[in-house]
Amino acid sequence: MSPLVGKRILLVISGGIAAYKCLELIRSLRAAGASVRAVLTPAATQFVTPLSVAAITEDKVFSDLFSLTDESEMGHIRLSREADLVVVAPATADLLARMAAGMANDLALTALLATDKPILCAPAMNVRMWEHAATQANVVTLAGRGVRFVGPDVGDMACGEYGPGRMAEPDEILAAIAQHFACGQRLANRRALVTSGPTREPLDPVRFLSNRSSGRQGHAIAAALARFGARTQLVSGPTALPDPPAVQVVHVETAQQMLAACEQALPVDIAVCAAAVSDWRAAEPQPDKIKKEAGAAPEPLRLVENPDILATLSRAATRRPTLVIGFAAETSRLLDNAVEKRRRKGCDWILANDVSAATGTFGGETNEVHLISADGTELWPRMSKEAVAERLAFAIAEALEAHP
Template sequence: MLANKHILLIIGGGIAAFKSLDLIRRLREQGAHVTPVITQAGTAFVTPLSVSALSATKVYQDLFDLTDEAEMGHIELSRAADLIVVAPATADLMAKMAGGQADDLATTLLLATDKRVLIVPSMNVRMWTHPATQRNLKTLKQDGILIVGPDEGDMACGEYGPGRMAEVPDIIAAIDAGLSGGPLKGRHILVTSGPTHEPIDPVRYIANRSSGAQGTEIARALAGLGADVTFVTGPADVPPPQGVNVIKVETAQQMLSAVQNAAHADAAVFAAAVADWHVANAGTSKIKKDKTGLPELHFAENPDILATVSQMTQGRPDLVVGFAAETDDVVANATAKRARKGCDWIVANDVSPETGIMGGSENAVTLITAGGAEEWARMGKDAVAAKLASRIAEAIK
């Protein structure tokens, strides 16, 4: 897959830059052409001479080098590659990318490119977990940047934790996936997300506490693996991801119609928190508060979107994944739901108020399949999404 592929490798200023030398060697062994760019800070850890010797080509460093600009301008350089890889991607580089800065050759190339970009973060554990870095990471994901790592382990600074640069074989695998379009290339996946709003009158509605964050992360992760994603979302707190077909709805009935109108999907993930009921006698004008007493609201059941799709006799997706937000007997209730609805998998989570999961940034789920229940450790919703997307890719390959 890497034969004759052109990789533009940006080497940032971190101790893990030494791995970039091995990365160049491994890429060239597989037939890739590597064009290296080193930041000024990067030269403190690897020399341009060693990088040039391993890549067998010129090393680019200076944005305003007249010779370099005459031979290959920075705009052309940013677009001549099949993939741009930033390894190591330091906290500083990530911040500049997220903010759209272009104050040196590396950041100018990243801002000017029209090619996919893969970053390999590497930094101290406290820098990685800092809210600013996590905000930048979220922005980069929303911009469609591919990411591999970081790993958890001992660091040169003597600390232990997440922030260690991914190992070279893992980077090679991510590059291969990035160049191929990902394991889900050519696959259509439907994702529902967010709450639904069921009107009481034109200004009031019934809803739930779902933020839509988990569904959004799932859609983003699937798109990152190359899938063509149709994203049907209720009125979520978080913006939809980039690079997907977004269909915005308000009510459960609208969501069902959007799902039914979507083209055949290879897989469907129903992460939306659909309201169970709607107000059958919703007012067409604002219900006034007066002395006649409380208004009488008559409820009716909403359509069961998960069951409807799971039990389709024609055009059913090969894999149907539902979600079960529970507060009691999570695994037992979710297992029963999987059997009752007829879906293939259920992702169950405990949304009791004390967990902070509903509307929070983390999730703790149990994946329930025909083979049983698999409990996952509590992690960020983006990590849950990445793990689920990987499992989906394996299941429908």
Template sequence: MAHSLAGRRILLCVCGGIAAYKSVELVRRLREAGAEVQVAMTENAQRFIGAASLQAVSGVPVRGSLWDEAAEAAMGHIELARWADAVLVAPATADVLARLAHGMADDLVTTLCLATTAPLFVAPAMNNRMWLHPATLANLATLRARGVSVIGPESGSQACGEIGPGRLSEPPAIVEVLAASLSSGPDLAGCRILISAGPTYEDLDPVRFIGNRSSGKMGFAIAASAARRGAQVVLVAGPVSMPTPPGVRRINVRSAAEMHDAVLGSLPADVYIGAAAVADYTAREIQSQKIKKSDQPDGGDTLTIELVRTRDVLAEVAAHAQRPRVVVGFAAETHDVEHYARDKLVRKQLDMIAANQVGCAGSGFESDDNALTVIDAERVHSLGSAPKTVLADALLDLIRARL
């Protein structure tokens, strides 16, 4: 969808990385979208690109120092922070992200970010190892928790000769995300989002069942975030004891068959997010009475139960006549996470898949934290390790951009 920035005042903060050369095109694209643009640069950014180039495309003088006597005679950095409808840091280096996360204000750019009350957007760009470093991921989690929007990065070849996540998102993509975020009303208003969450329990008899360790926390966090951002949310929840997020319509189910019927019965939707851990197998026959050890041929030393495949909820939604515009799956794996996630993405004809490793301490099932890698046909988005509430917003940012 196309959005306009007509009349919006955008303060672009350019940091010192090779991706700074893209800031000229970024300013041009922002102005084509109707925005007024002013540019501030770090000292290191000026080593990569001249202020004159950015002044030529923005049409106004570029600010580069807190020690500009003419500009600071009337506290110019405060006036600039007040002027902005939005502040965009692009490229955002690992160094600047760290300083922003720790509330530092030791140059013009970090001071502007700390002094403004406008929405803050950062578009990271750095070497892939720097992007994946635990310190960078922790700083991003801190910024997201404070409401900072993160745009990108993309995965691909880098100036250092390596390949991986950390490339600055292309200027048109940055402008589109920025414009969508600043459009009137909550950014997901009018969007109908269908989410499945939690485990399923497959009964064997009136006492026993086969289940899994899914807590539903990731799906519930997504539902809460989507409702807060204005979406109409339907949450199909397996047997979990979590409270229903405000503004969410909840449908409780127990088995894979019930989840299948509830999800498909809730179509149409603009987006389907299959965060539930749906059982792949269920008992061919549910016993009407408790299975007794004494009833087994060997006295109960072994028990044989015949299982049959359940219906594939995610694949059926993706192939449905009322297919949502965006279908997102989850892949919880114990090993070879990206390999199995890519296979699932293609095999089930999904638009995106969020992959995470389970079975390790501190993330995945039953944890408040997670580590997600979101894969689509074009790129890989490494969201890193963070609280599930933070990752929910990051995932919705990607879905919104795709819409």
């Protein structure tokens, strides 16, 4: 049976030439068993008519934020929340920018801001607009909030240029929607624990030991596992990232606090230790700020080793997760060090990545990893951290399905 049977899709159509493709998308969605309700931006009505959309959806089309009739019958809050998935196609540069800014000056944006359901965007715009730093920053912002993307494709455009910016074809969007619902069942009834971000180990009230981790990879993994249906808890060190949607988040500062939160979360089926935990902490953090004395060197800083969260979870005598996954962030001898780390820690998988300054991995938007398991090593191509998370979630689902 199609995973779309009985699903409710809210389709937001914005003002781009690719809007005409949405008629075929609606037809395909309905043929697969989904119901579709559409919201048109004012600009969208210049490309497709509300009448044609209503005829294919066999439902009322919404476009006016201030329609008292619409508010009494539906309301933009109910409109945004009665769907199982919100699809934005085409997602123009203007709409993505306003979504990223949290604007709500028409019905489409109000519904997008009010929804608590997953959002899938199909960008469509001129190649220069897609490649512009502002658009790319908006995409990163939205992805960090859990918005997913399909496309854009590379090809000829209505403006005569060629490159990335074409909206994905209706069958591609349909496949992405179907995958969303299929994935949502694969880890249902599973519990997942993810650690993310750096830790901070205080030296005194104003100074600490830490590292350059942004937490982007760990947060993306937590969001992906939640999309696959897992009941997911994220234990996060200090980051500038928003909490992933549909994820229970525990915020901590130190390695000891992170370990305590992880142990409190047990039992779980899946544990992914993506946090960059400080290996050392001050033996005696000072209660007052350490003052600089003129002409005198400071006292030597004495460090003690922090608890090893990955090893603790991997070697738990009771309540050990079924699948324990760690990360090996290395700057040299990547594979040798990662293989040895997996053996030493006792975990099932290690994701090894090069975090040398030249790679831009720490704090960056992309990652290139090797998945190391008892079966060998698998190199994944460089991709966005969100794509790495999605691929890892697939691998986890397959592993647990093979050995229930």
